Amino acid sequence: MDKIIYYQKLIKIGFKQAFALKKVFILRILFMILNNLMLLYAWYLMFLNFPIIHSWTFNDFMFMTGLVILTFSIWPIFFRGIGIHLMRLIENGELDSFLVIPRHVLFNVGCSVCDPSGIGDFITGVLLIFFSGLVSFSNLPLVLCFIFSGICVFLALNILISSLPFFIQNSSDVGERIFFMFFNIAGYPGSIYTGYLKLFFCSLLPIGFISILPVELVHTFSAVTLIYLITASIFFLSFSIFVFSYGLKKYESGNRFNIHH
Amino acid sequence: MTETVIIAEQLTKIFKRKQGFFGKVVKKKAVSDLSFEVKAGEIVAFIGPNGGGKSTTIKMLTSILYPSSGNASVLGFIPWKNREKLVRQIGVIFGQKSQLYYHLSPMDSYCVSAAAYNLSSREAKSRIHELAEQFEIEDCLNLPVKNLSLGQRMRCELIASLLHRPSVLFLDEPTLGLDIEAKHLFRSFLLKQAQKEGTTVFLTSHDVGDIESLCQRILLINHGKLLLDSPLQNLKEKYGAGQVLCVEKKSGKIEEISLQNKEKISELQKILSAQTFSNVFVRSIDLETVIASIYRK
Amino acid sequence: MKPYFLAVLMNMKEQLQSSRGGGVFLIRVIFLCCMIVIFHKFWLVLKAGESSMVIDPVSFLSYLTVGAGLQFSRPEGRVKEIEEEVRTGNIAYQFIRPVHFVLLNFCECLGIYLIRLPVLFCVGAGMIYLLTGSFLPINPIYVPIVFGLLILSACFASLCMVFIGLSALYLYDPLPFFWIVQKCEYVLGGLFFPIIFYPAWFQKVCLMTPFGWTGYGVASLIYDFSFEKAFTVFLHLIVWNALLAGALIILFKMIRKRVCVYG
Numbered sequence: 001m002d003k004i005i006y007y008q009k010l011i012k013i014g015f016k017q018a019f020a021l022k023k024v025f026i027l028r029i030l031f032m033i034l035n036n037l038m039l040l041y042a043w044y045l046m047f048l049n050f051p052i053i054h055s056w057t058f059n060d061f062m063f064m065t066g067l068v069i070l071t072f073s074i075w076p077i078f079f080r081g082i083g084i085h086l087m088r089l090i091e092n093g094e095l096d097s098f099l100v101i102p103r104h105v106l107f108n109v110g111c112s113v114c115d116p117s118g119i120g121d122f123i124t125g126v127l128l129i130f131f132s133g134l135v136s137f138s139n140l141p142l143v144l145c146f147i148f149s150g151i152c153v154f155l156a157l158n159i160l161i162s163s164l165p166f167f168i169q170n171s172s173d174v175g176e177r178i179f180f181m182f183f184n185i186a187g188y189p190g191s192i193y194t195g196y197l198k199l200f201f202c203s204l205l206p207i208g209f210i211s212i213l214p215v216e217l218v219h220t221f222s223a224v225t226l227i228y229l230i231t232a233s234i235f236f237l238s239f240s241i242f243v244f245s246y247g248l249k250k251y252e253s254g255n256r257f258n259i260h261h
Numbered sequence: 262m263t264e265t266v267i268i269a270e271q272l273t274k275i276f277k278r279k280q281g282f283f284g285k286v287v288k289k290k291a292v293s294d295l296s297f298e299v300k301a302g303e304i305v306a307f308i309g310p311n312g313g314g315k316s317t318t319i320k321m322l323t324s325i326l327y328p329s330s331g332n333a334s335v336l337g338f339i340p341w342k343n344r345e346k347l348v349r350q351i352g353v354i355f356g357q358k359s360q361l362y363y364h365l366s367p368m369d370s371y372c373v374s375a376a377a378y379n380l381s382s383r384e385a386k387s388r389i390h391e392l393a394e395q396f397e398i399e400d401c402l403n404l405p406v407k408n409l410s411l412g413q414r415m416r417c418e419l420i421a422s423l424l425h426r427p428s429v430l431f432l433d434e435p436t437l438g439l440d441i442e443a444k445h446l447f448r449s450f451l452l453k454q455a456q457k458e459g460t461t462v463f464l465t466s467h468d469v470g471d472i473e474s475l476c477q478r479i480l481l482i483n484h485g486k487l488l489l490d491s492p493l494q495n496l497k498e499k500y501g502a503g504q505v506l507c508v509e510k511k512s513g514k515i516e517e518i519s520l521q522n523k524e525k526i527s528e529l530q531k532i533l534s535a536q537t538f539s540n541v542f543v544r545s546i547d548l549e550t551v552i553a554s555i556y557r558k
Numbered sequence: 559m560k561p562y563f564l565a566v567l568m569n570m571k572e573q574l575q576s577s578r579g580g581g582v583f584l585i586r587v588i589f590l591c592c593m594i595v596i597f598h599k600f601w602l603v604l605k606a607g608e609s610s611m612v613i614d615p616v617s618f619l620s621y622l623t624v625g626a627g628l629q630f631s632r633p634e635g636r637v638k639e640i641e642e643e644v645r646t647g648n649i650a651y652q653f654i655r656p657v658h659f660v661l662l663n664f665c666e667c668l669g670i671y672l673i674r675l676p677v678l679f680c681v682g683a684g685m686i687y688l689l690t691g692s693f694l695p696i697n698p699i700y701v702p703i704v705f706g707l708l709i710l711s712a713c714f715a716s717l718c719m720v721f722i723g724l725s726a727l728y729l730y731d732p733l734p735f736f737w738i739v740q741k742c743e744y745v746l747g748g749l750f751f752p753i754i755f756y757p758a759w760f761q762k763v764c765l766m767t768p769f770g771w772t773g774y775g776v777a778s779l780i781y782d783f784s785f786e787k788a789f790t791v792f793l794h795l796i797v798w799n800a801l802l803a804g805a806l807i808i809l810f811k812m813i814r815k816r817v818c819v820y821g
Contacts, residue, residue, distance in 0.1 A: 006376040013362060013373050020364040020405075024731040031734030035741050042745040049755045054603040097360050099325045100353040101377050102345040108377075117734070173635070174581045181589045185596065192599045249327045249341075252276055 006103060007111055011078055014114035025116045032120025036069055039187075040128070054191035060215045061189050063132035068186050068210050070125025071150030075158060076118025079110035082158050083179060086110070087172035090165040095251060106159065106244050134218050142221070145230060146214040152233035153209045157182055159240035166247030186211045209233055266429055266461050267299035267322060272331035274317050274485075291317040292485040294331070301428075304455060304462040306476035306493075310556050314485040315465045316433055322463070323353050323431050336429060349378060352427035354435050359414070360421050361406045367417040368402045371424060378425035385424065392420045396450050412443030416450065423454060430455070432464040436471055448474050469549040483556060496551065508532055509540040517544075561657045562665045569669030583674065586630045590623070590678050594685040597622045600751075613752065616686060617781035620694045623682035624704075624777040625749040628711055631674035633667055633719070637736050640723025645730070650817050660720055660810050667716035668709075675708055695781045703788055704779050710795040711772040715743070717802045724806070727813050747773020768798035 019025050040062070047058040075083070086109050089095045098108050129135055135143050161175040168174075182205070190212035193201055201208035213229055274292040292314040299305050309315050320326040322333055324340035324347055333340060338347040361370040368389070375385035393399045396416045401409055409417065415435070422430065435451075436444045452475060455462050466472060472479065472493070479496055481489040491499070506518045506529065518529050532538060573579045601615050613621075640663060643649045652659045683694050696704065718739055726732045744750060746769040753764050753774045764770035775791040 002376075002379045006373075009373050009376045013365065013369055016369065017362050017364050021731070027731060027734050031738060035734075035737045038738070038741045038745055042750070045756050045760060046751060048757065050604055050607055052607055054606065096320065096325050096353075096355055099344070100323055100348050100351070101374075102349040103377050104345075168581075171581060174585050177582055177585045177589065181585070181592065184589075185592065188596055188600065192596070192603045194599070197595070197599065251326065 003103070007107065010108070010111040011114070014080075014112055018114045018116050028115070028117040029120040029123070032117040033124050036065075036121065036124040040065060053189050054194075056189050056191040056215065059132050059134060060191075062128050063134040063218070064190055064211050064215050065187070066125045066128025066130075066132060067146055067150055067214055068125075068183075069121050070129060071147055071154050071210055072183060073118045073121030073125055074151045075154055076115040077122060078114070078118075079107075079155065079158070080115045080118070081113040082106065082110040082155070082162050084172060084176045085113055086162045087165045087175050090162075090251060091170065091172050093252060099251075105248065106162075106241065134215075139218060142217065142226070143214075145226065146210075146217075149229050149233035150210040150214075152237040153206045156206075156233070156236040156240040159237075159244050163240075163244045163247040166244075166250045182207055190215060203232075206232065206236055264301050265298050266301045266336055267297075267463065268332075268334045269298075269318070269322070270296050270332040272296070272318065272321060272333055273329050274314075274321060274326060275329040290485055292321070292328075292482075295482065295485065295487055297480055297487060297490060299461060299463060301461055302459050303478060304452075304476050305464065305478045305480060306472040307463060307465045307480045307482070308467075308472065308552065309465075309482040309488075311467075313483045315482060317485075318482070319431055319433050319463070319465060323351065324348060349425065350428055352422035352425070352430045353433075354418055354422050354431070355433045359406075359418065361414070361417060363406050366403045366405055367409075367420070370406070371421060374421050374424055380425060388424055388426075389420065392423055395453065396420060410443075411439060412446065415439055415443060415447055419447070419450065419454075426458065427460065429461045429463065432462065432466075434466055435464065436466065436468050444468070444470065451475065469547070469552065473548055481552070481555060489555060497548065505544050505546055507542050507544050508538045509542075510537055511539050562661055565662055565665040566669035566672065569666045570673045573670060573673040579670075583677075586674065587678060587681050590626055590630050590682055591685050593626050594619060594623060594682060594689065597626075598689045613754070613781075614695075616690050616692050616695050618752070619686045619690065620683070620696075620780045621752055621777050622750070623686060624679070624708070624780050625747065625773055627675060627678040627682055628708065628715070628773070628777075629743070629749055630678055631671050631712065632715055633670045634736075636663065636667055637719045637723045637732070640720060641726040641732055644724060644726040644813070647817070649813070653814065653817070660724075660806055663720045663723075664713075664716050667719060668712065671709070671712035671716070675712065676705070679705070679708075696779070696783055700779075700783050700788075704776065704783070707776045707779065707788065707791055707795060710792070710799060711776050714768060714772050714795065714799050714802060717799065717806055721802065721806050721809065724809055724813060727816060742767065743769045743773060746770055748777075749773050752778065768794075768802075771795055771798065 043061060043065075044058060047053070047061065051057065053061070086106075089098070089109065095105065095109070098105050098112075101108055129143065158179060161179050164171040164175045186207045188211070190208060193208065193212060198208060198212060201212060209229055209232070213225060217225055217229075272292055272295040273290070276289045276291055277286050295314070295318060307315055307319065317326065321328045322335055322340055324344040327341045335347055336350055340347055360374070361367055371385065371389050372382070375382065380388070389402070390399070393402055396419065398413055398416050398420075401413050401417065406414060406417070419435075432451075436447055439447060448471060451462070454460060462475070464471065464475065476493055478492050479489065480487065489496070508516045508518065508529070510516065510532075516532070518526075533541075573583050597619055598615070601618050605615070643652070649659070687693060694701075719736075722732045722736045722739065725735070729735065746753075746764045746767050748754075748756075748764065748770070753761050753770065756764065764774065771791055771794040775794060779788055779791065
């Protein structure tokens with residue numbers, strides 16, 4: 001209970017900090033929506049030429065994009081600190097001030113920053129899923145399951161990447177690139193991945209949990225796949241937290257003087 | 262009998278640095294076989310030259326770093342094993358590393374800290390006002406941190422670290438970058454606080470003023486090894502901090518005679534009666550010089 | 559001119575050092591390979607759905623490789639660095655140095671491109687050979703010409719980044735604008751599929767913006783080379799570069815004035 005209150009307060013203050021610069025706050029939200037819609041429009045033009053891409057219609061693609069963007073948006077809104085911010089802190093040895101607070105370092109750093117652009121992502125994500133026509137009242141719980149597993153997967157990938165600097169020096173820029181690479185790959189219609197590539201994306205590198213399996217499940221439901229989806233994403237998340245905690249033992253504090261935030 | 266709150270036993274930390282992506286590993290021993298104890302209520306200065314291992318030690322005691330070998334216990338907890346439990350009871354300030362949110366008021370930051378330490382908001386509020394009153398910064402509590410002066414900010418930081426009534430306070434270079442006035446204020450507040458609540462203070466500083474005005478005991482380390490562990494008073498006496506009589510001879514050579522040394526007095530009489538001097542003056546040797554001379558050894 | 563030349567060289571060198579830019583560069587190379595595999599899959603899927611494909615796989619892949627190579631060579635971090643310098647006012651310290659801030663930053667970006675582009679280009683060509691079994695559909699003699707035009711595209715992208723970074727003084731948070739510019743390059747430049755897939759009216763829109771030329775214009779030469787076309791692309795790139803450079807110089811003068819007045 002105490003923990004929930006604490007993180008709630010931390011996230012609230014992150015918002016407050018972001019909102020202190022009102023113009024930036026609004027600008028980022030609006031431009032992020034514009035940014036997403038521009039890309040969607042280009043795909044729309046593409047689908048005009050090829051109405052069906054390996055059994056996927058534009059509506060399927062819209063649903064997938066919405067899911068990718070929505071689950072991704074949880075990161076900038078609530079856990080923006082995980083990722084490049086955390087990697088820089090580790091690299092520069094500035095994690096100290098978080099280590100002396102009696103809370104889990106990972107989430108403490110993660111929740112302490114908020115990027116309003118995520119709200120723009122969130123709004124686009126919700127709109128896209130809603131207007132994709134794939135969601136009805138009856139499969140809403142299913143969609144919520146997808147969102148849950150998507151959040152777990154993105155978070156897990158992010159935490160794994162954020163642990164890189166514990167093991168390899170000067171890897172923060174590399175890590176940031178890798179994360180956006182994953183996000184980029186997840187942005188292509190999932191139906192183009194077949195065979196081994198699909199297997200790979202649905203197991204070791206679970207991007208397919210967001211971009212391939214959900215659309216398939218909406219069309220042809222399979223309880224086994226759904227259970228696999230959820231348990232595997234929870235497993236990935238716990239595994240990533242374990243890796244981070246292991247890496248934390250290797251943390252080397254530095255003496256650079258810097259004020260965070 | 263006062264209890265021992267900090268125990269370090271043969272604490273060792275070796276840093277492994279890898280150069281680049283595929284580079285080779287370089288090992289560096291930052292702290293080696295360091296052992297000491299600190300009793301409850303003591304104010305201890307932990308000093309040493311840059312790179313001597315001070316910060317590394319303090320970071321191991323505050324659970325930030327894992328030691329390579331050795332044992333430590335703070336308030337009965339092993340820092341790197343019981344991190345959350347331990348840091349609930351200690352306060353830490355790293356000079357120049359802010360725990361406050363830059364664009365928001367200190368009050369906002371305190372609310373989050375209070376929640377981190379499980380203080381109820383009523384408890385937190387009364388504690389904040391108590392401390393703010395004592396530190397004379399009640400009017401700054403609701404201004405954004407970016408608008409505060411460095412001195413005010415430092416006091417706000419101190420409040421953030423004292424919010425949960427820590428029984429041990431670790432301070433790493435707390436007065437770095439403060440002006441003289443702010444330093445004086447900071448010291449007097451710290452001293453008042455420590456005496457009032459019986460807080461144990463473990464402090465590193467390059468500022469001899471901090472040490473002289475706050476500490477009762479000095480731990481001096483260099484190259485990761487403990488060189489000296491003595492009460493401040495003993496140190497002054499043993500290494501002759503105090504006053505020295507200087508006799509400038511006609512040849513231009515200056516001879517220094519410590520007046521605590523009885524044998525030297527006859528020598529002094531000899532010089533004075535021979536009238537071979539051109540000038541006699543008294544020079545005071547401060548703690549800084551003493552410490553510098555120990556470093557050089 | 560010497561400091562600028564050195565800036566180019568230094569940044570080229572940094573890309574090859576494993577301890578500095580090398581790791582990131584390696585990831586970029588891997589990313590490009592991944593993208594080519596995805597593009598290949600993409601083409602196969604498109605081909606399966608449409609019997610009359612307007613473009614063959616090698617052309618499609620080599621086009622996208624050039625476009626993606628241009629994207630993955632971009633030193634995006636530079637925008638944030640310049641922005642921070644402007645916002646914190648540290649830029650004032652740059653004025654006392656005897657080099658021109660804009661030109662220096664431009665050269666630094668260019669240095670990075672000069673190493674990344676050819677490497678990515680070669681790796682891409684190798685990947686395409688692995689996947690399809692054929693070489694790039696361009697006469698090797700023309701490669702240097704395409705490459706020269708690519709560098710011009712890179713110049714435009716570098717100028718764009720410096721411009722957005724500097725405009726931090728007026729916009730406060732220029733990052734959102736950078737996202738949009740990036741998306742424009744992506745969409746209008748046809749970087750994730752050739753703009754020939756767009757409806758005719760949208761193709762015209764694309765070619766009215768600089769992005770149509772920096773992206774599609776240059777990249778399409780790889781499968782459809784003619785001197786005439788190359789010359790048109792060249793002219794467009796020169797004009798757009800000149801326009802942007804002019805705007806940048808004016809912006810920089812304004813900033814200089816403002817920084818000098820307000821400190």
